[in-house]
Amino acid sequence: DVKVTQSSRYLVKRTGEKVFLECVQDMDHENMFWYRQDPGLGLRLIYFSYDVKMKEKGDIPEGYSVSREKKERFSLILESASTNQTSMYLCASTPYQQGLTNTGELFFGEGSRLTVL
Amino acid sequence: AQSVTQLDSQVPVFEEAPVELRCNYSSSVSVYLFWYVQYPNQGLQLLLKYLSGSTLVKGINGFEAEFNKSQTSFHLRKPSVHISDTAEYFCAVSYTGGFKTIFGAGTRLFVKA
Numbered sequence: 001d002v003k004v005t006q007s008s009r010y011l012v013k014r015t016g017e018k019v020f021l022e023c024v025q026d027m028d029h030e031n032m033f034w035y036r037q038d039p040g041l042g043l044r045l046i047y048f049s050y051d052v053k054m055k056e057k058g059d060i061p062e063g064y065s066v067s068r069e070k071k072e073r074f075s076l077i078l079e080s081a082s083t084n085q086t087s088m089y090l091c092a093s094t095p096y097q098q099g100l101t102n103t104g105e106l107f108f109g110e111g112s113r114l115t116v117l
Numbered sequence: 118a119q120s121v122t123q124l125d126s127q128v129p130v131f132e133e134a135p136v137e138l139r140c141n142y143s144s145s146v147s148v149y150l151f152w153y154v155q156y157p158n159q160g161l162q163l164l165l166k167y168l169s170g171s172t173l174v175k176g177i178n179g180f181e182a183e184f185n186k187s188q189t190s191f192h193l194r195k196p197s198v199h200i201s202d203t204a205e206y207f208c209a210v211s212y213t214g215g216f217k218t219i220f221g222a223g224t225r226l227f228v229k230a
Contacts, residue, residue, distance in 0.1 A: 004160070031216070040126065042207060043161075043220040050216065058217070090160055105151075106209075106218060108160035 003027070006091050006109035013116050019078040021112050023091030030096035032074035033106070034058075034066060037088040046089075049074055050096075081116045088113050119143055121210050123221035131229050132200055138193040138224045140208030150191040151209040151218070152182055161207060167191065178202070203228045 007022035025032065031050050035043040045058030047066040055066050063085060067075045074093075078085055092106040124139040142148060149168050153161040165176025172184040182193045191208060208221040 035220075040222055042121075042123075042222040043209075045217055048216060056216070092161075105163045105166065106153075106161070108153075108162070110158070110160045 004091055004093055004107050004109040006089075006112045008112050009110065011112060011114045013081050013114065015082060015116060017081050017116075019081050019114065019116075021076040021078075021089055021091075021114070023074045023076070023109055024072050025074075025091075025093040025107070026072065027093060027095070027107065028071070029093035029107070030071070031094045032068065033092045033094075034064075034074065034076045035090045035092065036060065037090055037111070043090065046076065078114075081114075083116050086114060086116045119210070119212065119219055121208050121219050121221035123206075123208050123224050125224050126222065127225045127227065129227045129229060130198055133197050135196050136194065136198050136202075136226065138206050138208075138226065140191045140193065140221060142189050142191065142208075142210045142219075144189060144210070144212065146212055149211045150182075150184060151211075152176065152180070152191075152193050153207045153209060153220075154178075155205045155207065155223075157204070164193070164206070198226070198228045200228050200230060202226060 004025045033048040034046040044060050049055045049068040065077045089112045091109040120143045122141045130136045151166045152164040155161045165174050167174045167184045175181045180195050205223045205225050207223050209218050211218045
């Protein structure tokens with residue numbers, strides 16, 4: 001069974017702390033994504049990666065960075081957490097597809113709910 | 118800019134009644150369309166997708182959606198809902214030559230007994 005695992009379901013951090021959100025997939029997918037989910041805004045893409053050590057900014061990259069040292073693992077980093085980063089964070093993956101087009105299904109983890117105090 | 122609009126933020130409906138969740142997208146190029154469902158405290162899972170071919174697409178749990186190119190819509194329907202269909206539903210679109218999948222704001226479906 002395909003699996004995307006996010007290491008922490010719930011986190012509470014303080015303003016200014018460095019936060020790591022980890023995501024691991026066991027499907028040998030090339031592409032991995034970090035989304036942020038907020039009520040009334042749907043999902044917004046923060047960063048994505050189409051290969052090891054490769055990363056691309058999404059629509060809202062400010063205040064975030066990512067790391068992809070291994071194919072199966074994609075980490076989201078908040079260098080200095082702020083209260084406006086309180087949100088649900090969703091990791092997803094898809095296999096490589098010709099023409100770099102997302103015609104396939106995104107496989108999601110269960111999400112990491114981050115609260116920044 | 119490319120966008121997806123879900124016309125209803127919340128849809129309350131009685132059990133066994135039909136339901137339609139509306140979705141419109143902006144596009145002038147080829148699109149691929151998706152509906153995802155999110156149950157409480159879970160990630161998203163795919164309900165159905167349209168890539169090409171027949172404009173009526175059937176998905177899991179009795180849901181179906183119809184692609185209407187002229188109206189740029191992809192509405193989701195179910196003829197008879199169950200309590201277990203209570204969830205948030207997201208319409209999404211991706212475009213030829215692009216990596217991104219763009220999501221709508223979501224529609225919360227409440228099924229009442």
